[in-house]
Each structure stands twice: as C-alpha cells, then as structure tokens.
Amino acid sequence: MTAGFQATARTSSEARAVARTQTLLKGRDGIGTVRRTTLPGGLRVVTETLPTVRSATFGIWVQVGSRDETPALNGATHYLEHLLFKGTSRRSALDISSAIDAVGGEMNAFTAKEYTCYYARVLDTDLPLAIDVVCDMLTGSLIEAADVDAERGVVLEEIAMTEDDPGDCVHDLFAHTMFGDTPLGRPVLGTVDTVNDLDRDRIARFYKKHYDPRHLIVAAAGNVDHATVVRQVRKAFEKAGALSRTDAVPVAPRDGSRAVRTAGKVELLDRRTEQAHVVLGMPGLSRTDERRWALGVLNTALGGGMSSRLFQEVREKRGLAYSVYSYTSGFADCGLFGVYAGCRPSQVHDVLKICRDELDRVCAEGLGDEEIHRAIGQLSGSTVLGLEDTGALMNRIGKSELCWGAQMSVDEMLGRIAAVTPDDVRAVARDVLGHRPSLSVIGPLKDKQAARLDEAVS
Incomplete structure (x- = not known):
C-alpha cells in the first residue's frame, strides 16, 4: 500500500x-x-x-x-x-x-x-x-x-x-x-x-x-x-499528484497555545554517572518576541563563551566544571532560558550556588556596558560565521519562512543586534531572570545532597 x-x-x-x-x-x-x-x-x-x-x-x-x-x-x-x-x-x-x-x-x-x-x-x-x-x-x-x-x-x-x-x-x-x-x-x-x-x-x-x-x-x-x-x-x-488543490493556501506560522510552565520545581534522576549534570532555568521568550535580540546579548554575556560570567566564575576562577554555559530556546508562544553545568557530584551545590548568585546579581544590577558591547560583538560575529556554508543558508531561509513567514537579511539581523542598548539588556534580565527557577539534575547524589537541591530554587 x-x-x-x-x-x-x-x-x-x-x-x-x-x-x-x-x-x-x-x-x-x-x-x-x-x-x-x-x-x-x-x-x-x-x-x-x-x-x-x-x-x-x-x-x-x-x-x-x-x-x-x-x-x-x-x-x-x-x-x-x-x-x-x-x-x-x-x-x-x-x-x-x-x-x-x-x-x-x-x-x-x-x-x-x-x-x-x-x-x-x-x-x-x-x-x-x-x-x-x-x-x-x-x-x-x-x-x-x-x-x-x-x-x-x-x-x-x-x-x-x-x-x-x-x-x-x-x-x-x-x-x-x-x-x-x-x-x-x-x-x-x-x-x-x-x-x-x-x-x-x-x-x-x-x-x-x-x-x-x-x-x-x-x-x-x-x-x-x-x-x-x-x-x-x-x-x-x-x-505525485500533490499540487491538485489550486485553492489551497499555505498554513500560517504556528502561534502555539500558551504552554503552561512551572516555577520552583526540582527533578532528580538518580544515575551512576561520574558527573552530576544540572540545568537551572526559567521561562524565556517566544521566538517572535522583539526582546529576543536583547536576550541573545544577555545570554552571550552570561554563558555564551570563554569570557562569559558563568565560564569565568565556575571554570576559570574555581575549576568546578569543564563545561558550563547558558542557552535560550524559543518556541511559537513561549521559551526557555537555562544554565547547564557538569561537575563532580560532591560539588554540585557549590556550582548551583554560584550560578544562582550570578543570575540574581544580573537580574538586580544588570550587566556592565563593557560586557554588553563585548557580547554584541561576539553575537554579531558568530551570526555571520555561522552562515558561511550553503547548509546554514538553507536552514536560515527555510526556518524563517516556516516560523516567521518572512525573511530577514544578515545586515538587518546585525542591525538588530547592534541596536540593543544596556537598558534593553537590563530590562530583559529583570523580565526573564526575575522568575523563580526550576532545576533538573542527573547524577549519583546522596540523600543529604538531594535533600538540599531545593535551596537552588528557593
């Protein structure tokens, strides 16, 4: 058949x-x-x-x-x-x-x-x-x-x-x-x-x-x-007989259904791993939210590279993790902002405290102008360098048509990034990082360690 x-x-x-x-x-x-x-x-x-x-x-x-x-x-x-x-x-x-x-x-x-x-x-x-x-x-x-x-x-x-x-x-x-x-x-x-x-x-x-x-x-x-x-x-x-309905019109980009998200929840999956793997995060922005450009700059400064705050505080200064970064995921009607780290199980609470302290500090005080300008440059460069092959170009135009129903030139994207101001970043930091976080952990945590995980989201 x-x-x-x-x-x-x-x-x-x-x-x-x-x-x-x-x-x-x-x-x-x-x-x-x-x-x-x-x-x-x-x-x-x-x-x-x-x-x-x-x-x-x-x-x-x-x-x-x-x-x-x-x-x-x-x-x-x-x-x-x-x-x-x-x-x-x-x-x-x-x-x-x-x-x-x-x-x-x-x-x-x-x-x-x-x-x-x-x-x-x-x-x-x-x-x-x-x-x-x-x-x-x-x-x-x-x-x-x-x-x-x-x-x-x-x-x-x-x-x-x-x-x-x-x-x-x-x-x-x-x-x-x-x-x-x-x-x-x-x-x-x-x-x-x-x-x-x-x-x-x-x-x-x-x-x-x-x-x-x-x-x-x-x-x-x-x-x-x-x-x-x-x-x-x-x-x-x-x-294949697929173009017979001449009256059919393309479906509009997805608008979602306002997904329900939780706050302050902790999930632990007990695994006999060498490291504890953690994601601490909160609701982010949808992919159509105009604040996404400022969030991109914030994410880059917080955990997007070797000069980012989280990398410097967790890895460079204290040597508590090999891999630590932040990321954003945007859907039609909602999004996620998360911080990932992999560390020894005995150090999971130290890592979580540093990450939570940095998120709280940026939420309350924002980022410095120098950090923001550096993040804008890093984000602009990575945007262009990520489009240097035909596969990336195909992904860009295909996803843009599917998700937004429109196309944006590279120059326009760079202009949107360059136009982000320190006030924009401070505002989106308050809006996103001000949420109570949730936490996911995979690793071999002992009972006393597991009992303390709520501290990271309180």
Whole structure:
C-alpha cells in the first residue's frame, strides 16, 4: 500500500497558472537574493542564490514536530522521519542512499519540537538529483509494515544512546521539569513504551495528515537558479499528484497555545554517572518576541563563551566544571532560558550556588556596558560565521519562512543586534531572570545532597 500522495486528473497547466513569485531580499549583484514562489496546493519554494560557490543544499521543512503529538503518538514524528528513508514506489532504501553517495553528497534529516527537516547537500551540478530524491521521499513514501517493524529497533537504539549521554538527557529532563506531561515536555524521540506501541497504520495516518503541501516549505541555497528549482520541484510534486488543490493556501506560522510552565520545581534522576549534570532555568521568550535580540546579548554575556560570567566564575576562577554555559530556546508562544553545568557530584551545590548568585546579581544590577558591547560583538560575529556554508543558508531561509513567514537579511539581523542598548539588556534580565527557577539534575547524589537541591530554587 502506498502512503504517499494520490494523483488526480488536474493538468499541470492549471497548476502553473496559480504560481506566484516574489523577491523577498535583493542581494548585491545577484548574490544573496532570496525569492519565494507559492505553487498550487500551498507549497512554498524559497531560494537564496550564491553563484560564487560550487555547492547547493536542498531541503524540505515540514510544520510538524513532537508538539503535535498526542501522548499515545509521542515519538511518531521522529519515527516517521526515519521511515521516509526506507523506500518509495520508485526507489528502495538502498537506491535513496546510494544515489546521493554516488555523487559525494550528504543527506540527512532532523526532528524538533515544532518542525521536521529533510535535506541533501551536493555539488551544484547534482542539484536536480537531490531535488528528485528528496521530493520522492516526501511525497511517495510507502511506509511498509515490515519497515516500521525493522526501524523500531533503530529508534529504540537511538533512545538508548540518548539516555546513555546524561549531558544530553538532562535537557529532555529540564523540558519535562518546565512543561510537565505536555507536548513540549515530552521527548522528541518518544519513549520505549510509546515507540513499541506505534504501528504502521497510526504512523501512515499521521503522515497523511501533516505532510500536506500547505505545511511544507522547500528551501534551496547555493549556486541555484530560482526558476529552475521551482520547475523541478513542481514537476516532482505534480508527478505525485500533490499540487491538485489550486485553492489551497499555505498554513500560517504556528502561534502555539500558551504552554503552561512551572516555577520552583526540582527533578532528580538518580544515575551512576561520574558527573552530576544540572540545568537551572526559567521561562524565556517566544521566538517572535522583539526582546529576543536583547536576550541573545544577555545570554552571550552570561554563558555564551570563554569570557562569559558563568565560564569565568565556575571554570576559570574555581575549576568546578569543564563545561558550563547558558542557552535560550524559543518556541511559537513561549521559551526557555537555562544554565547547564557538569561537575563532580560532591560539588554540585557549590556550582548551583554560584550560578544562582550570578543570575540574581544580573537580574538586580544588570550587566556592565563593557560586557554588553563585548557580547554584541561576539553575537554579531558568530551570526555571520555561522552562515558561511550553503547548509546554514538553507536552514536560515527555510526556518524563517516556516516560523516567521518572512525573511530577514544578515545586515538587518546585525542591525538588530547592534541596536540593543544596556537598558534593553537590563530590562530583559529583570523580565526573564526575575522568575523563580526550576532545576533538573542527573547524577549519583546522596540523600543529604538531594535533600538540599531545593535551596537552588528557593
């Protein structure tokens, strides 16, 4: 049984009649120009042209993630990501992988809380192949029962691998600490129980519901021609019968549902590890909050590098941890701000006290002007350096279209960062760091140590 799109009698000429193309960002001498074409069925194609390179990255973003799962379906989005590599009516799993390997390309996918992405990076001359393979996977997956059963073991091994890495697992625990048993609080990979309960029919229904062209963003960056990419994508999707609904419009960016977050909660997972892994954090900002630029500067100054406060206080001055950093996560309607550290179990309370003291100090006093200016420079540099390959460019334009429905130039991003003032940083520090924190810990803490964890969130 084919789980993919079903062909219809509508002609390709009818489909072409409703395609709409816009230039979203004008580059210099054609370099960095971003265009969007909306095809029938609500499918959007965005490209960024960089003719000075010899590579291209092609990706398809899907507006579905673990946040869209019911408790019984937890892990279905990630499971489905695996299954789309298992074969279509035109290609076997080996055909899919060998096609890209044969041209020296790279192909992969990832699943997050609010979206999924499939992509391939190839030489520019091999872009038509990448488009054909990835589009075939997205529209023509068979999702055979035998493949579901075979891949179950692979997904369970991935869950086991994550659980064997407490430095990774503690972030899943922190999401649960903050959001509880809700879609944002449950792990993207699912659990052993939920993955074992998923069957072919449930996953196929999930695929049919969410992999609709209205929910898809096609993104390509590098030495690409927009019109050629659109033509090739349109051909692939029309072949699958996916562009027949000429009245369909793209879904709007997700607006969320105001997730409930907790404060002052402590969760401890007792593991026989060499280190204790801790995340101390509180509610952050949504990805659309205009204060996110100031929060980015605050995060960089607090724990974003070797000169940051937390790195200096915890590692450099006291030698209490090898890894210590802060981070932000922004969702459609909410966010998280967290501080991570890995240390010897006997020193966990010293580390937590230093981190809490620094958060409280910055909340009350703000950051110095020199710290802020240094953080602005660091954030600006890392933003540009992080966009030096076609994969990063594809991620930027695809995620921007999916999450914001708009594109922002690098110059505009740098301008937003540079415009952050000390008052902006002090205000967002009060707003975010003023919340009572919650705490997640993985490690072999003794009873007396565990009993004292509440001190960090009181």
